[in-house]
Amino acid sequence: MPRLQLVIGYLYPDSMNTYGDRGNIITLARRCQWRGMEADVREVRSGEPLPKDLDLIFVGGGQDKEQKLVCDDFQRVKGEAIKEAVEEGVALLSICGGYQLLGHYFRTGDGGTLPGIGLFDAYTVAGPRRCIGDVIVESEIGGQRRTLVGFENHSGQTFLGPGARPLGKVLFGFGNNGEDGFEGAVYKTAYGCYLHGSLLPKNPWFADHLIFLGLRHHYGEDVELPPLDDETENLAHEAVIERIRRRGKIKSGAI
Amino acid sequence: MRVGVRLSAAVAVGKLAGMVSQRLNLGGGTTVPGLLVRKLDPSSLRLLAERLPQGGVVVTGTNGKTTTTRLISSILAAAGWRVVHNRSGANLVTGVISALARDANLAGRPRADVGLFEVDEAMLPVMLHEMKPRVLLITNLFRDQLDRYGEVDHVAAVWRQSLPVLGSDSTLVLNADDPLVASLGRELDAGPERPRVIYYGIEDASQGHSELDHTADSRNCVQCGVPYSYEVVYYGHVGKYFCSQCGLRRPRPAVYATEVKPDGLKGSSLRLATPAGEMALRIGIPGLYNVYNALAAASAGIALGLETGQIQRGVENFTAAFGRIERVEVEGREVYLILVKNPAGFNQVIRTLFSGPTKGDEGEKRNVFIVINDNFADGTDVSWLWDVDFELMAGKVKFVLTGGTRAEDMANRLKYALVEPSHVTSFGSLSHSLEEAWAQAIQRTPVGETLYVLPTYTAMLELRALLSSLGYVRRFWED
Numbered sequence: 001m002p003r004l005q006l007v008i009g010y011l012y013p014d015s016m017n018t019y020g021d022r023g024n025i026i027t028l029a030r031r032c033q034w035r036g037m038e039a040d041v042r043e044v045r046s047g048e049p050l051p052k053d054l055d056l057i058f059v060g061g062g063q064d065k066e067q068k069l070v071c072d073d074f075q076r077v078k079g080e081a082i083k084e085a086v087e088e089g090v091a092l093l094s095i096c097g098g099y100q101l102l103g104h105y106f107r108t109g110d111g112g113t114l115p116g117i118g119l120f121d122a123y124t125v126a127g128p129r130r131c132i133g134d135v136i137v138e139s140e141i142g143g144q145r146r147t148l149v150g151f152e153n154h155s156g157q158t159f160l161g162p163g164a165r166p167l168g169k170v171l172f173g174f175g176n177n178g179e180d181g182f183e184g185a186v187y188k189t190a191y192g193c194y195l196h197g198s199l200l201p202k203n204p205w206f207a208d209h210l211i212f213l214g215l216r217h218h219y220g221e222d223v224e225l226p227p228l229d230d231e232t233e234n235l236a237h238e239a240v241i242e243r244i245r246r247r248g249k250i251k252s253g254a255i
Numbered sequence: 256m257r258v259g260v261r262l263s264a265a266v267a268v269g270k271l272a273g274m275v276s277q278r279l280n281l282g283g284g285t286t287v288p289g290l291l292v293r294k295l296d297p298s299s300l301r302l303l304a305e306r307l308p309q310g311g312v313v314v315t316g317t318n319g320k321t322t323t324t325r326l327i328s329s330i331l332a333a334a335g336w337r338v339v340h341n342r343s344g345a346n347l348v349t350g351v352i353s354a355l356a357r358d359a360n361l362a363g364r365p366r367a368d369v370g371l372f373e374v375d376e377a378m379l380p381v382m383l384h385e386m387k388p389r390v391l392l393i394t395n396l397f398r399d400q401l402d403r404y405g406e407v408d409h410v411a412a413v414w415r416q417s418l419p420v421l422g423s424d425s426t427l428v429l430n431a432d433d434p435l436v437a438s439l440g441r442e443l444d445a446g447p448e449r450p451r452v453i454y455y456g457i458e459d460a461s462q463g464h465s466e467l468d469h470t471a472d473s474r475n476c477v478q479c480g481v482p483y484s485y486e487v488v489y490y491g492h493v494g495k496y497f498c499s500q501c502g503l504r505r506p507r508p509a510v511y512a513t514e515v516k517p518d519g520l521k522g523s524s525l526r527l528a529t530p531a532g533e534m535a536l537r538i539g540i541p542g543l544y545n546v547y548n549a550l551a552a553a554s555a556g557i558a559l560g561l562e563t564g565q566i567q568r569g570v571e572n573f574t575a576a577f578g579r580i581e582r583v584e585v586e587g588r589e590v591y592l593i594l595v596k597n598p599a600g601f602n603q604v605i606r607t608l609f610s611g612p613t614k615g616d617e618g619e620k621r622n623v624f625i626v627i628n629d630n631f632a633d634g635t636d637v638s639w640l641w642d643v644d645f646e647l648m649a650g651k652v653k654f655v656l657t658g659g660t661r662a663e664d665m666a667n668r669l670k671y672a673l674v675e676p677s678h679v680t681s682f683g684s685l686s687h688s689l690e691e692a693w694a695q696a697i698q699r700t701p702v703g704e705t706l707y708v709l710p711t712y713t714a715m716l717e718l719r720a721l722l723s724s725l726g727y728v729r730r731f732w733e734d
Contacts, residue, residue, distance in 0.1 A: 013469075014467075014474060014482070015474070015475075017469060017642075018398060018406065018472075019636070019638045019639075020636075020638030020639050020640065020641035020642050021638070021641075022469060022641055022642060023638065023640075023641030023668075023671070026641065026671050027671060030671050030673075063406040063407070063408055064406065064408070065408055065475070065480075069480070132635065132636075133635065151635075151636045151637070151638060153636060196636065196638045197636075197637075197638055198638055198641045201641070201667050201668070201671060202664070202667065232663075232666055232667050232670045232676060232679075233667055233670075235663045235666070235667070235681065236663040236664050236666070236667040238663075239661075239662075239663040239664070239683060239685055242685055243660070243685060246685075
């Protein structure tokens, strides 16, 4: 059998990688490699067009200055191509700053507005406080109801419109806005959220779901992923939940 | 006169608090006395600092503060100056006042000739508001504990705003090779009241490489925003950079290493050019980051008008600050404790320990104990572990034990760095005490071999406490 191949677009690796989001790319690539598949990671920088043959797109979070540059690049170079790719079934994961710019707009603390590309029916406004800490989300992705754990660090509050559904329900932490109890956004094969940590290493089933979607795009049919030994990953996942549980911060019966 | 009375009363209370705290074993008494003194006399820092005959030296920056401060202390001692120093890494304003109060006599007069203070990056504005240092040294700026300090641009902006209080009687010592740090000197107002600026850097391209790695945080020109070009990168974003759009260049350093010769874990030898003449230096701790610390300390010595011979002796007499790099003997094993606290610093340590040639021989593989905590002082977000090049460790370890509150995250990171999973065990604080993890690490290290212990800040404090209760090291306030 020929080696299966997945083409991953790593957007703005030099500027939108302030919070260790690179761990997500490492995780996707290794989990392909461990299954004998080839992950072709293409770094796509500001000013460069979105390659046409991507199966999976990743964009992380960055500092304010970098976020402005990315906003500009979305408007001038990549925005429409990203939306078209998602319509064609390309999988997408965006985190924090990247997630915010995939909504309609981000109204920043200094009163300015960064336009987004409206992939998600969502908007973001600067909030009164910075939301920092562990997050646990209960989510249903690809038919499985599981927990996602991560670490959030954002001051923007994101609110979803009727065209986006949340990634999950917040069991601990702030989530999108600290008010409605939801975290993240989902539109077709595109996901956005505030979960650093890094996210995918501690939530390997979510990584596999993205790989599954990417392969479906690449081959036009469902490809079954052989299971991996996820003991180390699951321990890291459980450790986050356990320490919060010991602090008595999770409602009993929630997990 | 009332001011003086108030100050000496405050100092007396502070001294008492320090003594009581140590007698009762409540800890080092490194911050509480300062808290009390400042409460009783809010201008205590300014008043005490003004009375130092040779003024004060303040050191800040992301990495290398403690080591650089220690190096300067050793240089000042070689010059015969009596130094008051916040030695134990108590680097908030209260820690500085505690040190001053401990040193002063009951009339509030310092006994020391010079003050030497390591200051937390976020505290620099408060510090400069209360005392005008004779020398302000800024080592570098990397992302560190984003949950606490904010992003690097924010930290740089806070520094920039606080610098105008310095006048022509101060000297600003800056790392020429760190773009954001060097920009602080360029942006000072011109004019007679401007502080003198001394830049330091490395001019030995053999120690660098040509590409930025992902720990680089200041990639874009401060003036026009396009990415810098580099003639050579020494580590992170530190190197010889220029902007191809607006022409901004790294400033020419006045103090620079013309030749750097690393010698494994034993340290490095360097040749240095300074306005006071050339000198050869030997620094007894490894890594290019410590070469920068030695350059920074030598530059501070030059700023204070010391002679090259005094600087040379001081650097050579130096012993590493607690836990930054420390060697202890434990039951026939040699143990190195090396502090790791952010991606750039951790990468330098990993590079120093693991980038040597592999012989494939078991004797070349290392025994490693990594302790990652996520307490407030460590930074509560451990995402940064994914920016450290643990990939360099693959195939080069006999075992890695992970401990601390985030042991499981660390073990998972190592798995994805392709460090053999069978060689990695987590002994996290959810199920094991640090003492149990430590005992495991020692037991797995064969007698006659070396164990490398890499703890984050609070993990290092816990390890120090444990090692001192086991009788291996002194309590940290005795350093």
